[in-house]
Amino acid sequence: MTDHIKTDCLVIGAGPVGLFAVFELGILGLKSEVVDNLDKIGGQCAELYPDKPIYDIPGLPVCTGQSLVDNLTKQIEPFKTPIHLNQRIETLKKVGDNWEAKTSLGQTFLTPNIFIAGGVGSFEPRKPPIENVLKFEDKGVAYSIPNKEVYKDKTVAIFGGGDSALDWTVELSKIAKHIYLVHRREDFRAVEHTVSLMHKLVKDNKVTLYTNNQLADVNGSDKIANVTIKNKNGEIEILDCDDILIFHGLKNELGPINDWDLGLSDKQILVNTENFQTNHDGIFAMGDIATYPGKLKLILSGFHEAALAAQQAFKRAKPDENLLFRYSTSDKNIHERLGLKK
Numbered sequence: 001m002t003d004h005i006k007t008d009c010l011v012i013g014a015g016p017v018g019l020f021a022v023f024e025l026g027i028l029g030l031k032s033e034v035v036d037n038l039d040k041i042g043g044q045c046a047e048l049y050p051d052k053p054i055y056d057i058p059g060l061p062v063c064t065g066q067s068l069v070d071n072l073t074k075q076i077e078p079f080k081t082p083i084h085l086n087q088r089i090e091t092l093k094k095v096g097d098n099w100e101a102k103t104s105l106g107q108t109f110l111t112p113n114i115f116i117a118g119g120v121g122s123f124e125p126r127k128p129p130i131e132n133v134l135k136f137e138d139k140g141v142a143y144s145i146p147n148k149e150v151y152k153d154k155t156v157a158i159f160g161g162g163d164s165a166l167d168w169t170v171e172l173s174k175i176a177k178h179i180y181l182v183h184r185r186e187d188f189r190a191v192e193h194t195v196s197l198m199h200k201l202v203k204d205n206k207v208t209l210y211t212n213n214q215l216a217d218v219n220g221s222d223k224i225a226n227v228t229i230k231n232k233n234g235e236i237e238i239l240d241c242d243d244i245l246i247f248h249g250l251k252n253e254l255g256p257i258n259d260w261d262l263g264l265s266d267k268q269i270l271v272n273t274e275n276f277q278t279n280h281d282g283i284f285a286m287g288d289i290a291t292y293p294g295k296l297k298l299i300l301s302g303f304h305e306a307a308l309a310a311q312q313a314f315k316r317a318k319p320d321e322n323l324l325f326r327y328s329t330s331d332k333n334i335h336e337r338l339g340l341k342k
Helices: 016-027 043-047 065-075 131-135 163-172 192-203 255-259 299-317 332-337
Strands: 009-012 032-035 089-095 098-103 108-111 114-116 122-125 155-159 178-183 207-211 213-220 224-231 236-240 243-246 250-253 268-270 283-285
Touching (some): 016 032, 016 332, 114 299, 131 213, 213 243
Parallel strands (some): 114 283, 178 207
Antiparallel strands (some): 098 108, 122 250, 213 224
16 A cells, blocks of 8 residues: 555655745644755755845745745744655645645655645746657666766766856765766856856866867767867767756646646636635645736735635634634744744
């Protein structure tokens, strides 16, 4: 029999709205688990614009995407909520009054409440249209790094010119045998400090840099032997390596959500405005993926949606208990759950 992780609520998406949903559930005394397809929390804010200023978060005249995520993460620390990264929900089915959700890594959750806070869908890596790239996926070709120790004492070829490619070039240079960094342009779309660190590693012969080049092929039989790169003049070079990391950015895909019969409208999920429930009892949607008359795609709108959904989730998770609305300033239960003294 499958071992289920039982929880009051499963939150799909670890972006700002998903994290705030964890907080709203937590102060009501509900336990939650979070699943996200990325290798880190933060969703679009952390992945697409970590340093971009945001001006419309109440109480914060200005913050960056990353600082918002950092503060939300700190806010939910008292609840010790498990966050499962590098996987997505593949299947969802009704089991009595609960929902059974299975992930791409084989984990199974059983819960009365599903919160879909996946932004505009799950982020999927952009993959080069090269047959052998697909052949060697999970056999040396990867698009994220759940465990950096896999690359210890290995020669690694990294493709990309953004923050992920540069961050991992710097980090893996500490444990890898050697790093090849290959980028199709001269300039990099990464934090200047990280770019400077990378150039220093090049001078120290820990990293070999190839600009104006791109991946042409992956070669080998049972495992990777080398990669072929090609410059803008069509000239070929072969690099011996053990593993390949491709950071060509991300694209948004609804993925399995398409198969969950959720009343989609233009790749968004229709919800009511009373509690942001979908056409299925116990499945809620909030943030950019939710739509209703008058919807505004703002982070603060997602916060509002999460708060109301949490109220309904409590009724489903604890049908025998009465939920009395109290302000956080005067509710001693909330103070205790947050580890505060009143």
